[in-house]
Amino acid sequence: MKTRTKAAIAGIVGAIMAFGLAELVHGFYEGVPSVFTSLAQGVIELTPGEFATRAIETLGQADIPILIASMVIGGLVVTALLAIVRLRSAIAAIAAVVLLGAVALAAVFTQPSVDPVPTVATIIGSLAVGAMVAEALIRYAGLAGAPASPNTAETPSLETSGSEAASGQMAGVRRRDSGPDESIQVDRKGFLTLSGAAAAVGLVFIGAGRFLSGGVGAQEVAEQPLQIPEATNGSGGEDTSGGEATTNEVTNETLPEPPESASLEIEGMPELITPAANFYLIDAALTSPRVDVDNWSLSVTGEVDNPIELSYSDLLGMSTRESDVTLSCVSNEVGGSLVSNGRWTGVMLSDVLNEAGVSRDKLGAANRQLVGRSVDGWTAGFETQIALDGREALVAFGLNGNELPVKHGYPVRLVIPGLYGYVSATKWLEEIELTNWDFDAYWIQRTWTKEGPIKTQSRIDTVSSDDSLSAGTIPVGGVAWAPHRGISMVEVSTDGGESWNEARLATQLDEDTWRQYAYDWQAEPGEYTLQVRATDGEGETQTADERAPHGGGGTDGATGYHTIDVSVA
Ligand SMILES: Nc1nc2c(c(=O)[nH]1)N[C@H]1C(S)=C(S)[C@@H](COP(=O)(O)O)O[C@H]1N2
Ligand SMILES: [Mo]
Numbered sequence: 392m393k394t395r396t397k398a399a400i401a402g403i404v405g406a407i408m409a410f411g412l413a414e415l416v417h418g419f420y421e422g423v424p425s426v427f428t429s430l431a432q433g434v435i436e437l438t439p440g441e442f443a444t445r446a447i448e449t450l451g452q453a454d455i456p457i458l459i460a461s462m463v464i465g466g467l468v469v470t471a472l473l474a475i476v477r478l479r480s481a482i483a484a485i486a487a488v489v490l491l492g493a494v495a496l497a498a499v500f501t502q503p504s505v506d507p508v509p510t511v512a513t514i515i516g517s518l519a520v521g522a523m524v525a526e527a528l529i530r531y532a533g534l535a536g537a538p539a540s541p542n543t544a545e546t547p548s549l550e551t552s553g554s555e556a557a558s559g560q561m562a563g564v565r566r567r568d569s570g571p572d573e574s575i576q577v578d579r580k581g582f583l584t585l586s587g588a589a590a591a592v593g594l595v596f597i598g599a600g601r602f603l604s605g606g607v608g609a610q611e612v613a614e615q616p617l618q619i620p621e622a623t624n625g626s627g628g629e630d631t632s633g634g635e636a637t638t639n640e641v642t643n644e645t646l647p648e649p650p651e652s653a654s655l656e657i658e659g660m661p662e663l664i665t666p667a668a669n670f671y672l673i674d675a676a677l678t679s680p681r682v683d684v685d686n687w688s689l690s691v692t693g694e695v696d697n698p699i700e701l702s703y704s705d706l707l708g709m710s711t712r713e714s715d716v717t718l719s720c721v722s723n724e725v726g727g728s729l730v731s732n733g734r735w736t737g738v739m740l741s742d743v744l745n746e747a748g749v750s751r752d753k754l755g756a757a758n759r760q761l762v763g764r765s766v767d768g769w770t771a772g773f774e775t776q777i778a779l780d781g782r783e784a785l786v787a788f789g790l791n792g793n794e795l796p797v798k799h800g801y802p803v804r805l806v807i808p809g810l811y812g813y814v815s816a817t818k819w820l821e822e823i824e825l826t827n828w829d830f831d832a833y834w835i836q837r838t839w840t841k842e843g844p845i846k847t848q849s850r851i852d853t854v855s856s857d858d859s860l861s862a863g864t865i866p867v868g869g870v871a872w873a874p875h876r877g878i879s880m881v882e883v884s885t886d887g888g889e890s891w892n893e894a895r896l897a898t899q900l901d902e903d904t905w906r907q908y909a910y911d912w913q914a915e916p917g918e919y920t921l922q923v924r925a926t927d928g929e930g931e932t933q934t935a936d937e938r939a940p941h942g943g944g945g946t947d948g949a950t951g952y953h954t955i956d957v958s959v960a
Contacts, residue, residue, distance in 0.1 A: 394534055395475050397582060401528035402474025403467050404590045409521025410466075411596025413495075416513045418603030421681060422506030423513045425604065428677050429498035431462050435675065436501070439837075474525055478535055485522075492518045503680045503767040503819075524589050531585060533576040617736055617789035619643055619707055644712040646734065652898040655907045657866045659853035663900060663907065664715070665731035667796050673720045673729065673812060675833060679797045680766045680819045687766075687802060689743075689786070693824040694758035696748025703802055706788065709738045714783040714806070715901045717872050719845050721811040722940045726850050726953035730872065732904050735806050736789030740778045740823075743786050749825060751779045758825035762832060763805045763817030770832040771817045773810055773842070775825060782808050782875055783903065786820070808903035809875030811948060814843035839946035846948045847873035847933040849881055849925035851955055853909070860959045862916050868894070868909030869923065869953075877902030877928030883910035887920035888935070888952065894923075902928055914959045922952045 413426040435458070469491075477484035495514050499505060529535050577585065622641040654663045662669075684703040691699050713736050723729035744750070749758060754775055762772040778784045784807045788795060795801040800818025807815035813834040828841075835841050852869035854860070867885075871878045877899055882891040897907035908923075926932040937951035 394478065397532045398474040398478050398529060398534055399471035400474075400583075400586050401525045401532065401534075402470040402472075402477070404528060404586045404593065405474070405521040405523075405525025406466060406470035407521075407590050407593035407597070408524045409517045409593075411593035411600070412517035412520055413513055414600030414604075415596040416509070416517075416600070418600035420506070420509065421604065422504065423510045424499045424502035424505055425600075425678070426495050426499060426514065426517075427462070429502050430495065431458055432677050433494075433498040433501065434458065434462065435677070470525075474529065477526070477529060481535075488518060488522050501768075528582065528586055528589070531577045532582045615794040617792060617794050619711055619736070620704070622710075640710075641708065642710045642712075644710075646713040646715065649715075649900050650898055653900045653907070655866075655868060655895075655897050655909050657853045657868045657909055659855075660868055660907060660909075661852055661870060663732065663897075663904075664734050664791060667733075667790050667793065667799065670731045670733060670790070670796075670799060671718075671720065671729045672798055673722070674798075674818075675769055676767050679801075681797065682766055682802055682819055684802045687821065689803060689821060689823065691743060691747035691749075691823045691825070693762075693826045695744075695825050696753070697746070699743075699747045701743070701746075703788075706738055706743075706786065706803065709742060711736060711738055712783070712785075713789075714785055714808075714903070716783065716785075716806050716808045716903045717874050717905045718806065718812055718816060719848070719872065719874070721813050721839070721843055721946055721948045723848075723949060724940060725848065725937075725949045725951045726955075727949075730848075730850075730870075730905070732900075733806075734791050735785055735787040736792070737785035737787030737803075737806065740784040740786050740805065740807075743823070744775075744778060744825075747825075749775070749779075751776070754779070757827055759828045760826050760830060762822075762824045762826055762830060763815070763820050764822040764824060765817050765819045766821045767819060769817065769819075771805075771812075771814050772826075772830060772832040772835070773807065773814045777807060777810065784808065786823075809845055811843035811845055813839060814841070834946075843947065845872070845874050846950060847871075847876070847878075847925050847927045847931065848949075848953075849908075849923045849933065850953050851883075851921060851923050854921060854955060854957060856955050856957055858957065860914065860957055862914050862959055865912045865914045865959070866909045867912050867921055867923075868907065870905040870907055871923070871925035872905035873925065873927035873933075874903045874905075876931075878906040878908075878925050879928050879930065880926040880932075881906075881908035881910075882924050882926075883908075883912070884922040884924075884952075885912055885914075885919045887954070888922050891924070916959050918956070918958050921955045921957060924952050 410427060417423050417425045473484060473487050476487060492514055496511065499510055499514065622643045649663055687703055689701045689706060713734055715732065715734050717730065717732040720729035758775055760772045761775040761778055762770055764770050785805070786803060787806045788803050790796065790799060795804060800820065803820045804818040805816055805820055814832070849871035850869045851867060854865065854867050867883050871881045878896070881894040881896060883894050884891050892910050894908040894910035899906050924933050934950050935952055938949055940946060940949040
């Protein structure tokens with residue numbers, strides 16, 4: 392085995408140990424962020440918008456494994472190189488370790504709720520232990536710190552690599568570094584055994600840390616039913632300086648069960664209200680922040696007459712309501728699944744704004760934009776007037792009768808009917824800032840379109856191209872949505888758009904939600920191209936122009952008709 396190979400192995404083992412220790416501490420204590428996750432997040436944040444576009448928004452899907460794999464490979468290469476550098480210059484190696492430590496620190500401190508002292512201690516400690524493990528392995532192998540053992544089979548290879556220009560220097564370093572380990576040199580087998588054992592310990596640490604920190608709280612919170620305090624008049628809305636002629640009456644409005652006529656019982660039809668576990672998921676963050684509601688508050692800041700700060704119980708003490716709203720991601724492909732319908736519980740955003748002294752007649756350039764800010768710094772912004780035009784824009788804390796799942800923004804998020812998530816639906820909300828239109832939120836900084844109204848779309852759910860269809864009546868159905876405009880008509884084509892057939896519509900649950908449709912197709916054997924198109928409540932039919940979500944001219948949502956080729960036997 393070559394000297395460099397051994398050194399590289401030693402470096403990699405040291406890195407595994409360092410990461411293992413750091414992950415282990417993170418597993419026991421959330422105040423110390425995962426270094427690995429933080430670094431991965433750093434990579435995401437530093438990736439230019441054009442590249443990041445697809446990758447980040449769909450992290451929930453395939454890109455996480457790719458990101459993690461490239462990080463692991465990158466990390467292994469870096470540490471292997473570092474150990475090889477060490478053979479030439481201990482000083483350079485130490486400098487590089489210090490640099491890595493600085494990078495790790497910079498990365499972890501971008502994470503929300505960092506406990507500084509244990510975090511710094513963990514990083515310094517794990518790096519030191521990792522470096523010591525690597526150094527010990529290097530010395531055991533007789534690569535540095537002691538003259539090569541005469542009985543080590545690999546000795547000549549040291550000399551081989553030493554034939555390079557730096558060999559004199561290296562020998563010098565070796566002598567200077569001569570430590571107490573001279574006597575404990577091992578042969579190749581011993582080196583591999585020691586390395587393997589150390590790597591195994593590090594991997595166990597990584598596994599344990601991941602296990603301890605992974606998933607535990609998320610599921611528990613998702614199951615938690617939402618508890619809204621009994622409405623008592625005058626218990627909320629104490630502050631009337633907003634000047635609105637509001638009564639102090641607190642109400643908690645709930646919705647009846649959706650009418651049966653709002654659902655079409657056809658196989659493959661998505662449930663009218665998406666169960667939380669199936670609700671689509673999009674995050675720029677690799678891990679969901681865990682917010683402790685007792686230490687959480689929502690501030691309304693910026694260009695407001697009366698900045699306010701609401702605790703979780705302040706918020707639940709205001710008038711609440713349930714509202715059915717379909718959320719969609721701008722990255723949803725035509726026919727894609729990044730769209731779901733939730734029954735949200737929350738407080739009207741307009742009520743919260745009124746408390747802060749913002750109202751329709753007080754809107755101007757200075758408070759034109761409403762920016763939601765997450766505890767992890769993510770931002771989204773939209774026209775303030777949208778929150779005040781009467782639509783059920785919510786500061787939401789419940790989904791389908793339960794508290795918000797951690798992944799969907801626990802404890803509080805925004806839900807704005809009619810706007811794509813990236814401009815509006817801030818999860819883990821901690822601040823609402825009123826500001827001018829100049830501010831660019833997270834995805835706008837990454838080149839996406841500033842205004843994000845949801846485009847009218849429709850999807851075929853009950854038939855797919857791999858189905859084996861047989862002649863007869865085939866219900867071609869699915870969902871169509873144009874949140875806040877509603878759906879007035881859905882048409883299905885079986886001949887690739889040559890002719891259109893009006894589908895029957897389920898009752899519209901709400902103009903803010905998707906609507907189910909079905910067309911009973913009398914199918915004869917043959918090859919067909921099925922398409923669907925929807926017309927919104929304003930009479931506008933979705934465009935046939937095919938555009939990818941991030942297609943030319945910016946990111947503002949995919950267009951075109953969902954198209955499926957089928958054969959009927
Ligand atoms: N804090 C925070 N809020 C966020 C995001 C995010 O990355 N961070 N993603 C947004 C995007 S792009 C969408 S489409 C919706 C998705 O909400 P969901 O994951 O609950 O479906 O949340 C929005 N809110
Ligand atoms: Mo999104």
